[in-house]
Amino acid sequence: MAEVIIQNITKTYEKGTVKALDNVSFSVKSGELFGLIGADGAGKSTLFRILTTLLIADSGTATVAGFDVVKEFNEIRKIVGYMPGKFSLYQDLSIEENLNFFATVFGTTVEENYELIREIYVQIEPFKKRLAGQLSGGMKQKLALCCALIHEPKVLFLDEPTTGVDPVSRKEFWEMLERLKERGITIIVSTPYMDEAKLCDRIALIQNSKILDIDTLEGILSKNKQNLFAVSSDKMYQLLKDLRAYPDTISCFAFGQKHHLQLKTNENSLNNLMPYLEQKGHSNIAIKAVSPDIEDTFIKLMQDA
Amino acid sequence: MLSQETVIKTHNLTKTFGDFIAVNAITFEVKAGEIFGFLGANGAGKTTAMRILCGLLSPTSGEASVAGYDVYKENESIKKHIGYMSQKFSLFENLTVKENIEFFGGIYGLSRKEIKEKGNDLIHRLGMEKEAEKLVGSLPLGWKQKISFSTAILHQPKIVFLDEPTGGVDPITRRQFWDMIYEATDSGITVFVTTHYMDEAEYCNRVSIMVDGTISALDTPNNLKHQFETDSMEGVFLKLARQAKRGE
Numbered sequence: 444m445a446e447v448i449i450q451n452i453t454k455t456y457e458k459g460t461v462k463a464l465d466n467v468s469f470s471v472k473s474g475e476l477f478g479l480i481g482a483d484g485a486g487k488s489t490l491f492r493i494l495t496t497l498l499i500a501d502s503g504t505a506t507v508a509g510f511d512v513v514k515e516f517n518e519i520r521k522i523v524g525y526m527p528g529k530f531s532l533y534q535d536l537s538i539e540e541n542l543n544f545f546a547t548v549f550g551t552t553v554e555e556n557y558e559l560i561r562e563i564y565v566q567i568e569p570f571k572k573r574l575a576g577q578l579s580g581g582m583k584q585k586l587a588l589c590c591a592l593i594h595e596p597k598v599l600f601l602d603e604p605t606t607g608v609d610p611v612s613r614k615e616f617w618e619m620l621e622r623l624k625e626r627g628i629t630i631i632v633s634t635p636y637m638d639e640a641k642l643c644d645r646i647a648l649i650q651n652s653k654i655l656d657i658d659t660l661e662g663i664l665s666k667n668k669q670n671l672f673a674v675s676s677d678k679m680y681q682l683l684k685d686l687r688a689y690p691d692t693i694s695c696f697a698f699g700q701k702h703h704l705q706l707k708t709n710e711n712s713l714n715n716l717m718p719y720l721e722q723k724g725h726s727n728i729a730i731k732a733v734s735p736d737i738e739d740t741f742i743k744l745m746q747d748a
Numbered sequence: 749m750l751s752q753e754t755v756i757k758t759h760n761l762t763k764t765f766g767d768f769i770a771v772n773a774i775t776f777e778v779k780a781g782e783i784f785g786f787l788g789a790n791g792a793g794k795t796t797a798m799r800i801l802c803g804l805l806s807p808t809s810g811e812a813s814v815a816g817y818d819v820y821k822e823n824e825s826i827k828k829h830i831g832y833m834s835q836k837f838s839l840f841e842n843l844t845v846k847e848n849i850e851f852f853g854g855i856y857g858l859s860r861k862e863i864k865e866k867g868n869d870l871i872h873r874l875g876m877e878k879e880a881e882k883l884v885g886s887l888p889l890g891w892k893q894k895i896s897f898s899t900a901i902l903h904q905p906k907i908v909f910l911d912e913p914t915g916g917v918d919p920i921t922r923r924q925f926w927d928m929i930y931e932a933t934d935s936g937i938t939v940f941v942t943t944h945y946m947d948e949a950e951y952c953n954r955v956s957i958m959v960d961g962t963i964s965a966l967d968t969p970n971n972l973k974h975q976f977e978t979d980s981m982e983g984v985f986l987k988l989a990r991q992a993k994r995g996e
Contacts, residue, residue: 461886481918482889482890482916482917482918482921483889483916483917484888484889485918579790579791580790581790581791603916606915606916607790607835607912607915607944608790608944609788609789609790609944609985609989610944610946610982610985610986610989611789611985611986611989611990611992612789612790613944614986635915635916635917635918637919650918679951680930683927696919696920696923697923697926697947697951698947699946699947699948699950699951699980699981700950700969700980738919741918741919742919742920745918745919745920746920
């Protein structure tokens with residue numbers, strides 16, 4: 444069953460001159476961990492605000508747990524948890540006071556739903572008297588997640604919870620989400636980090652107000668038929684420039700230790716590459732066929748759009 | 749171009765806040781023309797160290813010089829000879845592209861004539877002739893990043909500090925940004941950069957990783973991978989950052 448259904452949602456700002464969402468449609472199944480992946484400014488936060496009933500779309504409809512986001516906004520507010528991208532708790536209340544406040548607003552108590560937040564809360568509990576405004580980034584993030592969970596929501600919306608967070612803390616955060624998912628909570632999470640796609644059941648790639656593709660990660664990758672090679676040499680920056688100047692190159696981008704080179708599929712495009720690079724003065728050249736990953740695919744979809 | 753000239757030099761650099769040792773006796777050097785990656789988990793002490801090196805914060809003990817100037821006595825001179833860009837703040841959203849360039853050019857001490865020449869050249873190079881009179885707030889993030897980096901090096905500083913410059917940008921813009929970094933180093937500017945993207949750590953000449961206030965590792969990406977017996981910088985980072993004892 445679909446827990447969240449979005450149909451032809453369009454939203455503009457500045458009297459219609461800035462398009463934030465352009466005819467966006469997709470649905471999220473009950474119990475799914477769904478990732479909305481795209482850069483800042485793609486439209487992710489706007490979609491979250493519409494689904495959490497904080498913003499009204501220009502056109503289109505959406506439902507959350509069967510309730511219409513416009514007509515039944517009151518019902519939705521009772522059953523969703525929302526963690527905005529910008530820290531939005533009360534800075535002049537302590538950890539404990541913030542949590543109690545949110546529990547009370549939703550007509551419950553911290554004790555009643557403690558089990559749900561226990562694992563996260565124990566990490567910040569030693570500082571429960573500290574004002575939220577004085578917490579570090581990671582602790583704020585944990586408190587915000589606790590506050591979003593304290594009324595045991597059916598659907599959890601997390602807007603860029605891992606932006607600016609180091610790789611170790613990001614890993615821990617996703618492990619927490621995995622366990623919340625096991626409790627049956629539907630989770631929609633947005634992120635600019637492409638590598639987090641592999642942690643989601645399904646993902647939507649979003650860029651410039653439009654959905655580029657929606658599927659499982661494997662499904663999205665399997666559609667990408669790029670003729671792709673990982674290339675390296677002793678002079679990586681020069682190599683990037685030389686690869687881009689190669690006549691059979693479609694595109695070439697740096698990918699960590701290697702450059703990813705997309706070649707035209709004509710017969711000699713690969714055969715001529717090694718002699719070309721040698722003639723350009725490169726040494727220790729390595730060329731290897733690779734399957735496209737999520738960033739290759741996102742880049743390709745951006746260029747096709 | 750790598751040379752033997754040293755642009756940053758620290759020796760036992762330490763900063764404490766009360767009984768908390770944010771930066772604990774770090775010693776390292778950055779050579780002219782180098783791309784130096786400054787990595788570490790949240791709370792490891794990166795920001796504090798960077799603020800000292802930018803002349804914004806005085807250390808508790810130890811020594812450090814940046815662009816030849818002492819961090820204790822000559823911090824005002826440091827500010828004039830470095831560029832700085834962060835993702836959080838770098839441009840005024842309610843000024844136009846041109847006004848931002850004029851403002852930062854002025855801050856960095858360029859003459860009106862220089863600002864005009866370099867500013868026009870910059871707008872032309874970025875292909876932003878049409879956007880020059882637009883408010884920065886109305887531009888896509890990727891463009892802001894480019895303008896922001898370009899204004900940070902408008903005065904041709906010896907070194908530019910980049911604090912998570914690519915956070916939240918799309919994969920193409922992220923790579924275009926690194927193209928700009930390479931171009932800058934080609935023109936002799938030293939780049940000191942923090943990032944949470946481990947593929948970007950691979951683009952640095954050398955990388956340091958801070959854990960609990962100290963520098964736990966410092967070498968080329970290849971040597972680090974070899975040393976920690978892993979095939980990626982992410983592997984190196986995870987091995988080191990997991991040893992961290994202190995929370996954020």
